[in-house]
Every structure is written in structure tokens, then in C-alpha cells.
Amino acid sequence: MQETKPHIQQRRARFVVPSRSDSLLGNFTELIGGPLGRRSSPGAVSPGFFTVERVLIILTIVAALMSILIKGYCRVNGWHTPQQFYATCYSDFPELFSSRGLADGVFPLFDQKTLFEYPVITGLIAGVTAWLVPGHGASPDRILGYFDVNATLIAAMWIVVVLATARINRRRPWDAAMVALAPAIVLAGLINWDMWAVAMLAVGMYFFAKERPVLAGLFIGLGTATKLYPVLILGAVFLLAVRSGRLRVLFVTTLSAAVAWLAVNAPVAAANPAGWRYFFDFTQDRPAGYSSLWFAYNLVAERLRLSQLGPGAINALAMDMFLLACVLIAGLALTAPRRPRLAQLTFLIVAAFVLSNKVYSPQYVLWLVPLLALARPRWLDFLVWQAAEALHWAATWMYLGQISSGGAAQNNIDMPYYVMAVMLHMAVTAYLMLRVAWDIWEPHLDPLRVQGVDDPHGGEFNGAEDWFRVDLKSPASSVLPWRRVAAFSGASKSTGDAAQPEHDSLPSTRGEGERDG
Structure with a gap:
């Protein structure tokens, strides 16, 4: 008769408390009595109305209101150049609403009278939100209404990103506070529609963590149809699939992402081939964009009377730089003593793309904030990075104010200071990449793995050999x-024996309660 195994009651996993696990936050709690006591039981005792997620939503709403207040000058006086740069309230929404025919009823990508330099879903969002604004023409009231409609929807997407980040790892929901309160999102979140793509990738990562690769691929494909960068996560999935041998999850996720992307793009490409292709042609042919490495080089080259880089040379150099970074990341992933986490590899790949790309708009920082909160939730590094991005954000508008106003350099920020701000934001981003890479190479430094877990974001890769x-x-x-x-x-x-893990004390994360940090 088969012996029946006794039922083992699983303990409920408790939250990792930020004031305990992060020394910077612990120091900030001294005025209110210090870090939370060791005998407290977060996650096991009901907090009443103020659950973690509700607090995160409140924080996000407050941050979103601050982001709208920053645009206050333009909301009152209109978006005019160069005042919108000097008042640091620039947004693409009013500009595109007026210049791309949205105010006159043109629907991007479906109307062959105009061209729209964004992917399909971004075009759909731009067109639908224009329909939501009553009236006709680019009057100041309609421009303000268009901005407010998009700002409201972006705030909703911001909440989605925060909740998805909190739920990816139920044991560390407070890491999502980085996303809720990120100064860079407050400053740059309302420039363009990037938050939609960030939300789709965050939801895709949530489903991937819950071992639902079809839904994960669906949202990754939709995110790629909004902004191209979400597809880069498939590179991280590929490396982890090779290392673990779990190729099925790679195939399923990639196939569902491709189907979702094609389902959105194929009808538009068939109806308006030139309009659909314009985004790719525009990306290929455009010169170096503001705040990129290549734009900074061309500014310095012009000042020193050196030869500048054209679009073709920049395309080749940017691609070579990104491919070299990907090779180094792949080498790290396949040689590290312990399999990297999904969020770590995704952050490294996206950050490499950001640094090598021919364009770096200030809102691109949104792509990295949720990934860093999952890859390396350390507040000191995070706040240093955010300070550098905030300085770059301000320097960008001051530089644009100078070149659009034609004013004398002594009354504006001069070019060298703008280039220094660009180099600072790139240097701090590269520093974060090095810290994440070092966490991969030395797993005992990983803020998550020191708590005795493997890869709570990795789905089927979690706990894999x-x-x-x-x-x-x-x-x-x-x-x-x-x-x-x-x-x-x-x-x-020895021969014939299965290799044993170096960290025998680390518990399995599948079906067992996790210890509190």
C-alpha cells in the first residue's frame, strides 16, 4: 500500500519591508521611530483600508497631479515656442494635434492625406483621443482639451504600471513605489504616449511571471506595436531559455507576440502601405536626435570644425554599438555562476538600446524605471539616477529654448553645458548597468536573492536548472x-553524480513559503 505523505501547511509569505532591507530608507525613518520592528508581521496582519496597492495608487495619483501642475504655464498661456521650453512645459500632444491634422479630423495611418511618424497603436491612440475632443479646428480650448484627455489616460496607464510591478513579486510590492514616485516620470510622463507601451510591457511581464506565456506574448506584441522597445524582452527570454533548456516558453511567447503584432499591423499595412511604412522610413532616414550620443558628438564636432556624422553612418554605428552590447550581455548571461533574473537581463538590453540609439527623447527614461525597480530595487542608486535624468530634462528645454529663440548664449544655456548634461545621464545609466551586471556575476549582492528567492519575475524559469x-x-x-x-x-x-548547487541554503521558491527579510 502506498504511503500517504503528511500534509504540510504552507506559511503565508510576508512582505519585504523597505525600511529593513534598504539602508537609505531605514535612515529616513529615524524621525518616526526607526525601521519597522522585527516582530511585526507585514502581509499577515490586515492593514484595513490602506492596503499596499491602495497606498501605491494614492501615491501615483499625487505624482500624476504634480506632473500636470508642471504643465500649468502652458495650460494657461498655450503651447508657444520658445516660451514652452523656458517654462519646461513642452508636450508633443499640442504640437501633433495642430500639425498632423488631428484637429481637423484626420485619423493617423488610415487617412492617406497625411503621414504619422509613430507605430500603429500610437496612431490609433492619437486619433481616438482627438475624436474625444468636441469641436473642430486647432483652437486653444481644443488643444487644451486634447492634452487633458491624453494626460488623464496616461495617469491611468501609470497606475496600471505600478499595480503590475507590485503584483509581479507579491513579496516585494513596495518596490513599485519607485515607479509611483519616480521624479523622471513626474517630469517627462506627459511628453508623449510612451506610458502606453510601458503599461503593456509591464502587464506582459506580469503574465510571464505567472507562467502564462500566451498572454505575456500578446501584451509584448501590442507594446511593440505601440513603441518598438518592448520586443527587446524577447532577447532576455531567449538567453534564459538557452541557459535553462526551456525552449517551449520562448517559442510560445515569441509566437503569440508575433501574432498580436501582425494582427494590429497587417490591416493598416494593407489599407495604407505608404502610411504604415513611413514610421520605419522616418526612423531610418532621420539624423541624430536630441540628447543622443551621436547628436552630442555632432554638436561638439561642429564647434571644433570637425566632420559630422550623417544618418547612414549613425545607423551603422548605433547598430554596431547595440549588437556589441548584446554580445557582452549574452556572454554574461551564459557564463555567470548563477542564472540571471529576467528583469536584470531585460534592463541591461533596454538600457543598451537607449544608450546606443540615434535618438534619446527625455520620456525614454520611462522605459527603464519599472525595469530597474524589478532588477535592482536600491533607492540610493535610483535617486542618483533620477537626479541626473532631471538635470538632463531641464537642460534639454533650456537648450531648445536657446536654439528656437535665437537669443545670445549668455542669456541661455550654452551648448557645452547641454552636452555635459547628456553625458551625465548616459554615464549614470551605464553605472546602473554595471551594478546590475555585477549583481548577476555575484548573486549574493542581488537585493532579491539575498532574501532566499530565485527569480520571482521569471515564470517558468524560476527555480529552473x-x-x-x-x-x-x-x-x-x-x-x-x-x-x-x-x-x-x-x-x-564525481562521475555519475548530479552536480550540486553552491548555495544549498537557498530554499526553493515553488510551493513553499518564503522567509521574511
Whole structure:
């Protein structure tokens, strides 16, 4: 008779308390009595109305209102150049509403009379929100109404991003406060429609963490049809699939993402081929965009009377730089002593794309904020990075105010200071990449893995063993693509024995309660 195993009651996982796990936040709590006590039980005791998610929503709403208040001068006086730059209230919404025919009833991508330099879903959002504004023509009231409609929807998407980030890892929901309160989102969140793509990727990552790759791929594909960057997560999924041997999740996620992208793009491409293709042609042919490495180089080259880079040369250099970064990230992922987490690899790939891209608009920082909150939730590094991005944000508008007003340099920010702000934001982003890469190479420094978990964002990769790993100490014996090797070690104890993990004390994260940090 088969022996019946006793039922083991699982403990409810408690929250990781920020004031305990982050020394910077712990220091800030001294005025209110210090960090939360060790005998408290967050996550196990009902907080009443003020649950973590409700507090996060309140924080996001407050931050969204602050973001709208920053645009106060333009909301009252209109969006006019150069005043909108000097007042730091510029937004693409009023400009596109007037110049792309949206105010006159033109629907982007479906009306062949005009061209729209954005992907399909962004065009749909731009057209639908224009329909929601009553009246006709680009009157000041309609322009303000168009901005307010889009600002309201972006605030809703912001809440979606915060909730998805909090729910990806139920044990660390407070990490989403970085997204709710990010100064860079407050400053740049209402420039363009990027928050829609950020929300779709965040929801896709949530479903991926819950081991639902079809839904994850669906939202990744929709996000890619809004802004191209969400597709980069598939590179991280590919590396983890190779390392763990779980190729099915890669195929399912990629296939569903491709189907979702095609379902949105194919009808538009068939109805208006030139309008659909214009986004790709515009991206290929445009010169270096503001705040990119290449734009900064051309500014310095012009001042020093050196040869400048044209669109073709920039395209080639940007692609080579990004591919080199991807090769280095792949090497790190396949040689690290322990399999990287999904959020870590995604952050590195997206950050590499941001730094190498021919354009860096101030709102691109939105792409990285949720990824950093998942990859390395350390407030000190986060706030230093946000300060650098805020300085870059202000320098961008001051520089644009100078070139659009034609004023003397002594009354404006001069070009070298703008270039210094660009270099600062790039240097701090590169620093964050190095910190995340070092966490991958030294897993005991990883803010999540020190709590005894593996990859709560990784879905089917969470707790997976290694299937392919390059051991730099003994590469000839460790590159074994058709043999299973240990998850945390590249060598077996003896012939015929399964390799044992180096960190035996780390508990499994599947079906077991996690210890409180």
C-alpha cells in the first residue's frame, strides 16, 4: 500500500519591508521611530483600508497631479515656442494635434492625406483621443482639451504600471513605489504616449511571471506595436531559455507576440502601405536626435570644425554599438555562476538600446524605471539616477529654448553645458548597468536573492536548472548543450553524480513559503 505523505501547511509569505532591507530608507525613518520592528508581521496582519496597492495608487495619483501642475504655464498661456521650453512645459500632444491634422479630423495611418511618424497603436491612440475632443479646428480650448484627455489616460496607464510591478513579486510590492514616485516620470510622463507601451510591457511581464506565456506574448506584441522597445524582452527570454533548456516558453511567447503584432499591423499595412511604412522610413532616414550620443558628438564636432556624422553612418554605428552590447550581455548571461533574473537581463538590453540609439527623447527614461525597480530595487542608486535624468530634462528645454529663440548664449544655456548634461545621464545609466551586471556575476549582492528567492519575475524559469552554461574555468568540459548541468555550479562532484548547487541554503521558491527579510 502506498504511503500517504503528511500534509504540510504552507506559511503565508510576508512582505519585504523597505525600511529593513534598504539602508537609505531605514535612515529616513529615524524621525518616526526607526525601521519597522522585527516582530511585526507585514502581509499577515490586515492593514484595513490602506492596503499596499491602495497606498501605491494614492501615491501615483499625487505624482500624476504634480506632473500636470508642471504643465500649468502652458495650460494657461498655450503651447508657444520658445516660451514652452523656458517654462519646461513642452508636450508633443499640442504640437501633433495642430500639425498632423488631428484637429481637423484626420485619423493617423488610415487617412492617406497625411503621414504619422509613430507605430500603429500610437496612431490609433492619437486619433481616438482627438475624436474625444468636441469641436473642430486647432483652437486653444481644443488643444487644451486634447492634452487633458491624453494626460488623464496616461495617469491611468501609470497606475496600471505600478499595480503590475507590485503584483509581479507579491513579496516585494513596495518596490513599485519607485515607479509611483519616480521624479523622471513626474517630469517627462506627459511628453508623449510612451506610458502606453510601458503599461503593456509591464502587464506582459506580469503574465510571464505567472507562467502564462500566451498572454505575456500578446501584451509584448501590442507594446511593440505601440513603441518598438518592448520586443527587446524577447532577447532576455531567449538567453534564459538557452541557459535553462526551456525552449517551449520562448517559442510560445515569441509566437503569440508575433501574432498580436501582425494582427494590429497587417490591416493598416494593407489599407495604407505608404502610411504604415513611413514610421520605419522616418526612423531610418532621420539624423541624430536630441540628447543622443551621436547628436552630442555632432554638436561638439561642429564647434571644433570637425566632420559630422550623417544618418547612414549613425545607423551603422548605433547598430554596431547595440549588437556589441548584446554580445557582452549574452556572454554574461551564459557564463555567470548563477542564472540571471529576467528583469536584470531585460534592463541591461533596454538600457543598451537607449544608450546606443540615434535618438534619446527625455520620456525614454520611462522605459527603464519599472525595469530597474524589478532588477535592482536600491533607492540610493535610483535617486542618483533620477537626479541626473532631471538635470538632463531641464537642460534639454533650456537648450531648445536657446536654439528656437535665437537669443545670445549668455542669456541661455550654452551648448557645452547641454552636452555635459547628456553625458551625465548616459554615464549614470551605464553605472546602473554595471551594478546590475555585477549583481548577476555575484548573486549574493542581488537585493532579491539575498532574501532566499530565485527569480520571482521569471515564470517558468524560476527555480529552473541549467541546461547550457559556459564555465570560464573549464570551458572544454562545461559547454554541454545536450546535458543538464547544475543550476548554480558548472561541475559535478564525481562521475555519475548530479552536480550540486553552491548555495544549498537557498530554499526553493515553488510551493513553499518564503522567509521574511
